[in-house]
Amino acid sequence: MTARHGSSGRSEAEAAGGRREGVERRISPVLGESLRNIQAEVGYSPDIKIREVRLGSSPGIKAAAVHLSGLTDTQALNEFVMGSLLQNTDLLTDDPAVHLPDLLLGRALEIGEASIMDEWHDILIAILGGDTAIFLDGYTDVILCATRGGEWRSVSEPTSQLVVRGPKDGFVESIATNISLVRRRIHSPKLRMETMKIGSETRTPVVMMYMKGYASDDLVGEVRKRLEKVAIDEVLESGFIEELIQDKTITPFPTIYNTERPDVVVGNLLEGRVAVIVDGTPFVLLLPAVFTQFFQSAEDYSQRFDIAILMRIVRYLSFVVLILGPSVYIALTTYHYEMIPTTLLINLLSQRENVPFPAFVEAMLMEVAFEFLREAGVRMPRVIGQTVSVVGALILGSAVVEAGIITPIMVIVVALTGIASFAIPAYNMAIAGRLIRFAFLLLAGMFGFYGITLGLIVMVAHMNSLRSFGIPYLSPFVPLSVRGQKDTILRLPMWLMNTGKSPQQMRAELPKSMQVTTGHEATLSPAIQKNEELQQKRREEDSDEQE
Amino acid sequence: MNRSSWSKPGRICLVPLALLLAVMPLFLAGCWDSVELNRRAIVSGVAIDRGETEADKYVLSFQVIVSEEISGEKARGIAPVALYTGKGRTMFEALANASRQTARFLSLGHVRVLVISEKFAREGIRDIMDVLERESDTRLTSLMFISKGQPAKDLMSTMTVFSKIPANDLVEKLETTSKQFGYNYRLEVDEVIRGIQLRGGGPTINGVQTTGDKENAGSNDNLKTIAPKAILRITGLAAFKDDKLKGWLEGETALGTALLQNQVKEFPSLVEDKEGGFIAFNVYQSTVKIAAEGKDPEHPLIIVNISQQAALKEGPSTLDYSNPEVIEGLSDRLTAETVNMIQLAVQEARRLGSDYIGFGEALRRENPRGWNRIKDHWEDIFQSCEVRIKADAVIRHTDMRSNSFQVNN
Numbered sequence: 031m032t033a034r035h036g037s038s039g040r041s042e043a044e045a046a047g048g049r050r051e052g053v054e055r056r057i058s059p060v061l062g063e064s065l066r067n068i069q070a071e072v073g074y075s076p077d078i079k080i081r082e083v084r085l086g087s088s089p090g091i092k093a094a095a096v097h098l099s100g101l102t103d104t105q106a107l108n109e110f111v112m113g114s115l116l117q118n119t120d121l122l123t124d125d126p127a128v129h130l131p132d133l134l135l136g137r138a139l140e141i142g143e144a145s146i147m148d149e150w151h152d153i154l155i156a157i158l159g160g161d162t163a164i165f166l167d168g169y170t171d172v173i174l175c176a177t178r179g180g181e182w183r184s185v186s187e188p189t190s191q192l193v194v195r196g197p198k199d200g201f202v203e204s205i206a207t208n209i210s211l212v213r214r215r216i217h218s219p220k221l222r223m224e225t226m227k228i229g230s231e232t233r234t235p236v237v238m239m240y241m242k243g244y245a246s247d248d249l250v251g252e253v254r255k256r257l258e259k260v261a262i263d264e265v266l267e268s269g270f271i272e273e274l275i276q277d278k279t280i281t282p283f284p285t286i287y288n289t290e291r292p293d294v295v296v297g298n299l300l301e302g303r304v305a306v307i308v309d310g311t312p313f314v315l316l317l318p319a320v321f322t323q324f325f326q327s328a329e330d331y332s333q334r335f336d337i338a339i340l341m342r343i344v345r346y347l348s349f350v351v352l353i354l355g356p357s358v359y360i361a362l363t364t365y366h367y368e369m370i371p372t373t374l375l376i377n378l379l380s381q382r383e384n385v386p387f388p389a390f391v392e393a394m395l396m397e398v399a400f401e402f403l404r405e406a407g408v409r410m411p412r413v414i415g416q417t418v419s420v421v422g423a424l425i426l427g428s429a430v431v432e433a434g435i436i437t438p439i440m441v442i443v444v445a446l447t448g449i450a451s452f453a454i455p456a457y458n459m460a461i462a463g464r465l466i467r468f469a470f471l472l473l474a475g476m477f478g479f480y481g482i483t484l485g486l487i488v489m490v491a492h493m494n495s496l497r498s499f500g501i502p503y504l505s506p507f508v509p510l511s512v513r514g515q516k517d518t519i520l521r522l523p524m525w526l527m528n529t530g531k532s533p534q535q536m537r538a539e540l541p542k543s544m545q546v547t548t549g550h551e552a553t554l555s556p557a558i559q560k561n562e563e564l565q566q567k568r569r570e571e572d573s574d575e576q577e
Numbered sequence: 578m579n580r581s582s583w584s585k586p587g588r589i590c591l592v593p594l595a596l597l598l599a600v601m602p603l604f605l606a607g608c609w610d611s612v613e614l615n616r617r618a619i620v621s622g623v624a625i626d627r628g629e630t631e632a633d634k635y636v637l638s639f640q641v642i643v644s645e646e647i648s649g650e651k652a653r654g655i656a657p658v659a660l661y662t663g664k665g666r667t668m669f670e671a672l673a674n675a676s677r678q679t680a681r682f683l684s685l686g687h688v689r690v691l692v693i694s695e696k697f698a699r700e701g702i703r704d705i706m707d708v709l710e711r712e713s714d715t716r717l718t719s720l721m722f723i724s725k726g727q728p729a730k731d732l733m734s735t736m737t738v739f740s741k742i743p744a745n746d747l748v749e750k751l752e753t754t755s756k757q758f759g760y761n762y763r764l765e766v767d768e769v770i771r772g773i774q775l776r777g778g779g780p781t782i783n784g785v786q787t788t789g790d791k792e793n794a795g796s797n798d799n800l801k802t803i804a805p806k807a808i809l810r811i812t813g814l815a816a817f818k819d820d821k822l823k824g825w826l827e828g829e830t831a832l833g834t835a836l837l838q839n840q841v842k843e844f845p846s847l848v849e850d851k852e853g854g855f856i857a858f859n860v861y862q863s864t865v866k867i868a869a870e871g872k873d874p875e876h877p878l879i880i881v882n883i884s885q886q887a888a889l890k891e892g893p894s895t896l897d898y899s900n901p902e903v904i905e906g907l908s909d910r911l912t913a914e915t916v917n918m919i920q921l922a923v924q925e926a927r928r929l930g931s932d933y934i935g936f937g938e939a940l941r942r943e944n945p946r947g948w949n950r951i952k953d954h955w956e957d958i959f960q961s962c963e964v965r966i967k968a969d970a971v972i973r974h975t976d977m978r979s980n981s982f983q984v985n986n
Contacts, residue, residue: 364611367619368686368714372745375619375687379644382615383651389613478611 101160103179143176188290318498348453357474365478390475622744624729633664779817818931833922857891874947
């Protein structure tokens with residue numbers, strides 16, 4: 031087990047260990063002492079299992095296998111560790127020149143992956159991760175056997191980003207399974223991975239994956255650097271990492287893509303992106319990510335290109351409807367009534383005749399009610415979810431109109447934006463649109479189309495200011511690259527698209543002034559900087575305490 | 578905003594403060610020109626009458642849509658539109674006076690019809706047009722009408738059958754008649770303004786009138802009988818010199834005028850049969866080009882080129898339509914009919930002393946310098962200049978039959 035540690039994480043753990051009194055944090059040559067130390071360190075947790083054995087003929091050598099029940103692959107443990115340990119007794123000698131752990135590792139143990147370690151902390155972490163440690167009386171070297179396993183959800187269809195045509199397997203919570211799902215699709219030695227453990231308490235395995243030669247070294251270096259700087263206690267989901275390594279926190283737009291689909295990860299790796307897989311979550315991060323990426327679906331490449339183009343146009347359109355739908359309605363009815371066709375206007379007028387609220391309040395009420403519904407629908411147990419949607423959509427919708435509180439056209443507009451938000455394939459972009467929609471609603475309520483136009487200008491300017499690991503967020507539109515249009519709103523036939531462009535190539539094509547160097551301190555997000563400062567502070571406090 | 582300022586504890590309160598300062602003015606400024614739809618009274622048509630005295634020179638009547646009566650579920654069975662009248666020395670004053678009677682803001686953004694009374698039109702509509710062009714709410718695409726021989730207000734208060742809003746009914750009537758049989762055509766405010774600016778000429782504006790029982794025109798009773806008691810109808814063309822109405826064009830004269838202005842889409846043309854009765858044609862395409870030979874601008878030659886395509890629609894005679902010579906003979910007579918119409922139109926224009934058919938424009942295009950010399954007395958030249966009409970008509974088909982069944986009898 032070769033583990034790369036975040037440097038700050040390790041010192042944190044050590045410092046934390048220093049606080050606990052009475053536990054000796056080293057491997058003792060006396061077996062019983064080591065075992066007691068281990069148990070004391072984990073607080074005599076019942077799931078730590080210690081199996082003490084004697085190797086060889088009587089009296090034999092005292093040994094103990096330590097593992098966590100539930101996290102280990104029981105079959106491997108029984109057959110390849112315990113079995114081989116107890117059966118190969120003829121190998122044992124009393125010759126003091128023979129290093130017993132080496133001997134066992136080299137000649138007895140049948141398990142595929144095992145190593146020798148003498149670092150207390152590493153051994154402890156390995157046990158807590160599901161490995162089995164074999165302690166031998168008289169030695170400070172410990173054999174670690176990779177018996178990680180236990181129960182995981184099996185590979186199943188992803189719950190987000192569904193496709194009609196395309197692979198149906200999705201990532202699971204196990205990082206090993208997830209890596210294998212990618213490996214299965216790329217039989218190439220160029221696929222590289224780097225493992226690190228992030229989270230001073232959770233020690234969550236995180237794998238950075240890229241294609242050597244496709245991803246630029248700059249990018250890989252930058253991602254590695256940012257990952258190493260992440261210093262938090264827990265990593266429960268890739269979102270934790272995402273927030274700490276993204277370029278800008280104060281923006282509604284996502285600058286890192288996430289997916290549950292291995293085929294999407296493979297496609298992006300081959301386009302020169304870097305994937306970050308976090309243990310315990312099926313959502314894999316892909317970076318850098320540009321705006322257009324959030325409107326692409328894996329299915330675009332399975333269907334004919336002309337149909338794919340149509341589907342993409344529909345998605346962009348749905349984004350426009352999502353952010354501008356209610357605000358355009360407000361602007362039209364309260365400021366620019368002359369733009370509505372006369373017949374429609376008469377219709378709207380008679381609808382509005384007895385409605386007590388201004389159109390803006392009406393829109394706000396409906397939009398907020400719709401957000402309630404959606405939130406309720408998502409969080410409710412599935413059985414109730416059905417009821418929620420029926421009650422919400424049918425009863426609330428029609429009752430509100432019949433009661434004369436909301437105009438029917440408002441219900442149509444809100445329903446339309448609701449549906450539009452579901453047509454965007456990336457959920458994080460859809461929720462960004464939902465948020466922005468309220469800003470536009472406010473602007474339209476106050477300034478009409480004038481406000482909407484100002485809002486759009488600010489929004490586009492803001493999007494232009496965004497970078498994702500050095501790549502301008504709106505590329506290839508801004509800066510314009512005609513060649514880059516092959517796979518944006520358009521999806522040209524495969525033979526015209528060739529393979530995509532690596533971020534390195536994309537960057538090389540930018541005008542000089544737009545070339546952003548990654549690996550620069552200033553590109554770090556404020557969150558990372560803040561985090562670092564916090565970490566530094568804690569370290570200082572700890573060292574004070576120790577003294 | 579410098580990123581590092583976020584993390585400096587002393588300056589962190591600046592951010593919410595700045596945001597607050599940025600947001601506050603929005604609420605202070607308010608939304609002064611926002612009007613909810615149910616605070617608006619949508620005006621569908623405006624009638625402009627000449628008051629008796631200078632103090633109320635402009636009598637403006639606004640036809641306001643009562644939307645509930647038109648598409649609401651809670652219709653009370655009252656009239657679908659309401660008429661509000663205001664008087665004043667200027668248009669704006671009249672509008673202000675009228676809005677005192679209405680509970681809501683009179684909104685002119687959807688005015689589709691403007692009717693000016695004949696009395697006002699004879700006096701001159703120049704000042705009215707300035708307001709219509711200047712006012713940001715009204716549209717330059719509203720249609721103009723002149724009420725023939727009756728107050729314009731009457732036309733705004735006639736109940737109509739097909740569209741609940743009389744103004745819309747008028748628009749639809751105009752569109753129907755211009756498409757099928759008429760010499761009336763869409764004429765928008767900006768075209769009228771351009772017509773007024775035409776040197777020596779003027780616009781020709783559609784006339785409109787109510788016929789029948791004018792007393793009950795404004796009540797629901799008008800529609801209770803199968804034959805409506807009063808009907809809003811499009812009539813002839815009002816011919817203007819500059820901004821003043823000079824006379825009304827009707828029948829063939831009006832048709833000839835519309836032809837010269839290239840505004841006719843389809844019209845029926847009749848040719849007298851030798852055996853008595855008429856043969857009717859539908860002229861479905863008619864293109865007129867007016868050119869001028871103006872080397873001597875004092876004595877220009879105006880050449881009217883007209884080419885038409887027609888279909889035989891009614892031929893109850895024993896003529897052999899399968900014979901090309903017969904068709905050619907008929908097309909010659911069709912041509913003669915067209916030439917006659919155009920001559921009538923030119924004669925009438927000369928009689929009214931207004932070049933609304935645009936001969937002056939043709940001359941100006943041909944010889945701009947010469948035009949500048951004579952434009953001040955173009956009226957005189959227009960009266961006497963030579964007009965040559967070159968007409969050509971083709972009969973494309975005889976519809977479902979060639980010869981009439983009467984041929985064999």
